[in-house]
Amino acid sequence: MAMGVADVAADLVWYLAWGVAGLLLVVAVWLFYFVWWKPRRLERALRAQGLDGTPYRFLQGDLEESARLDRQVQAKPMSLSHNIIPRVYPFALRAMSRYGKTSFTWVGPVPEVTIADVGLVRQLLLNMPNDIEKPQLNPLGQFFFRGMFIYEGEKWAKHKRIMNPTFHMEKLKQMLPSFRTCCNDLMSKWENTVVGSGTSYELDVWPELQAYALNVISTAALGTSFEEGRRVHQIQVQQLMHFVQAGQAINIPGSVFLPTEAKKRIKALNREVGELVRSIIKKRQEEIKSGKASNDNLLGLLLESNMKGSQEDGLTIEDVIEECKLFYFAGQETTAVLLTWTMILLSMHPEWQVRAREEVLRVFGQNKPDFDGLNRLKIVTMILHEVLRLYPPLTYLPRHTYKTIKLGDVTYPPGVLLRMPILFLNHDPEIWGEDASEFNPERFAQGVSNACKNHQMGFFSFGGGPRICIGQHFGLIEAKMLFSTILQRFSFELSPSYAHAPHIVMTLVPQYGAPLMFRRL
Template sequence: MEVDVATTALEGDVASPSPWSLLCGLAALLVLWAVSRTAERCWLRPRRISRALRAQGLGGTVYRFPAGDLAENGRLNEEARSKPMPPCHDIVPRVLPHLHNTVKEHGNVCLTWFGPTPRVVIADPKLVREILSDKSGQFEKFISKRLSKLIALGLASYDGEKWARHRRILNPAFHLEKLKGMLPAFSTCCTELISSWETKLAASSGSHELDIWQDFQSLTGDVISRTSFGSSFMEGRKIFQLQGEQAERIIKAFQYLYIPGYLFFPTENNKRMKEINQEIEWLLRGIIEKRERTIEDDGLFGNDLLGLMLQSNKDTETPSLRMSTEDVIEECKLFYFAGMETTSVLLTWTLVLLGMHPEWQDRAREEVLSVFGKDKPNFDSLSRLKTVTMILYEVLRLYPPAVTLNRKTSKEMQIGGVVYPAGILLELPIILVHHNPDVWGKDVLEFKPERFAEGISKATKDQPVFFPFGWGPRICIGQNFAMLEAKMALSMILQRFEFQLSPSYTHAPYTVITLHPQHGAQIILKSL
């Protein structure tokens, strides 16, 4: 009996451990799980994938635990941005120094590392076209949803059914007939810019220096405010200022994304990014709610992008397929950011290159004056501007706003004879394809708009290798908007002014999501 009691007591002790013991055991299991997950993600998987890809003949950089190539990439970027470059168009070594060096050493298809995640650079034009032409959804957009939401999710970030649903809703807003109705807003904004330049010239001694980068950001911000929201630039100015700051902060955060949960760390940068996002969303929610009240009271959606989007959304018969208010906010964030950035970048580099190559400035002006005289450009005649179009295409070739695109393999697949597992990042450096002498010829780094004299297909020898707005089913929905705005602005500037690069201009392209002039773009302006 005594033994039974003792045994029972012992069993009772074993069956009822103290709460402290349970907590220690649970903590130990969590630590073990975290260590095993980290080891798999940051050591075992990278080594396993590296061996598999190298066994198939793929060269590239060696994985460095745990940041991969991010530290070296950051160092080379900082070094490149510390000094300007000559006024030429061989900009890749400055804009993408690490990628340029890697491709130069290992070829057009090579392995690099985004933290512990393998990233394959694909600069082969045929493979880039194959990936961008995908209609089956095998290649997903690679994007940190949490980071992207801080600037704009929207159509550019979605995959699968959600992308298709948003594209269907947004398409009507970007039809050419709808864009034609926006031309008066383009004209009004450009007229105000022209008037401000003429005022500055009137107060000067015949010429005036100005930074067109700042002015074109204001111009395209004004255009997107009026055409998207029926409001003025002053109402949208705060959103543009916040998004500009956000873009700079996102670039800072990008190099630390390999650290799990980094965006939750209470750093000054992370806290400020969340504050900015909340303020932008609050401002946009106010604009949307104001429009919805107008629709409810008067039944008028408006002919701007917001109104057209809301009307298309309401006309979607199945309620479950409509966009939510949060979806609309994200699309509006994308309107603001992409709508301003793409065209301001294109116009800035266009004037810089026409300042470097005044003979083409003269040819473009001669064409504009022969078509419009001093009258305001109209929709139908803008499409007849052959020389202006050639110039814009050549600028987009040499200085594409988005220098690289990213995709991700959704499953195991073969690309160019190499089998890749699911989850491999694919970096498609558009600028390298645009600067490839095997495609464009030995004069690839020269500014020669005449290469587009017979259209894009002749310029590329019938190879689809011109990707300033992407390619395939996911080609940028706003490309016609951007080109129409750029043609209008450039035509009105050429009608009234001649310009040259200022001695204070420093050629220093670099990326802040899109391709910016690091030190601005100063020109000397004169009236005709």
């Protein structure tokens, strides 16, 4: 009997050993496929059609070399020039110089084709939006970027349809009092700091404008308080730091499931910010039911869809939470970046600050800016578009092939990243002329569609096609309101401590902040 039990135990150990060995073999084959065979197959397919690029390096691709060049250029600031590509994208610039405008590099084991031909970019965005999709490179991104930012197909279309009315001009006009209140709060703070006409005072506007943009998102778009929005944003900043660090690491297939401390922290932060937003939503639901709040902002429309729509047509509470989280970050960050670079560039080019101030005083005098007047600000609008061209908050548009597509003369198989380099296109002399890297708002005097030298549409700072930025008018009205108010009250110039150092932390930000010298008018 004892011998029989021993035989059974031995058999179980033997079967278990073979099972483990079989599992390890499957994992090994799977890894071999994803980190060697598939990359080499895709590389051969691209080279066979005449594309050139960096050779595939096992597992890491070009991540290490790209990070090395980034560290090198970020070690010191650059000159006061708008030729920022060598500092912002040294590796991509070198690759395009060697291999051409349409060439490929490697994000780990995934080939990334840079498409810097404006005609091909237009074709992708306008004519082929359903043939490509947003990439899902880092699975941890689901804990940070969701909502319309990553949705595809019918789900994306439904969310856009529900959210679109928030950004119609009539809705934006109703939000103007909230914009004005946020402006006045910031101006009161600055006026208490910059005491006395003619007195000069240094102020780092980068954190100031981040707080302003967050205040606008919280009060005008979501109908909450600044303090509630600030708590959400503080957690999102921590999420961003972890997300960027994770994105710099080599993404081995399946590694996301490993329970590292960093991943545990990211998930914990996601739960925390989710609960904060859920409490904001619950409070707003109670206010709507009691008649104390309306649905004239983004959160109101999202909740109206949840309460009145069917499961097919409306949004779930989880959908509402994800859209609010996305708008808290994306709406705040991109607008703050635009505002900051505009103040820096108006400091670098004081003649345009003078022209903008003259226009604001001509339209408003010392009166509060109104909606109709903001829409008549031609020079201010030209300046904002030129800043967006030279310093776009989002410097490239990524897409991913999930099926075989034909673009130009090249057929791309599934599994290829397509990178549309907005910053390169915005600085391309073939599109904008020989002064492409110079600050010249006059190029937008006849509007965006007539600004390019050789192309009807070469301005992609808001994206393009069906997925063009839904909040672009919201951001521009917000910016015009703030700059009109600032120009009425202050003049400003670069501080001696300012160091010109644009770099990427998801968006294009000033590495050392934006210290400016202010004077009361």
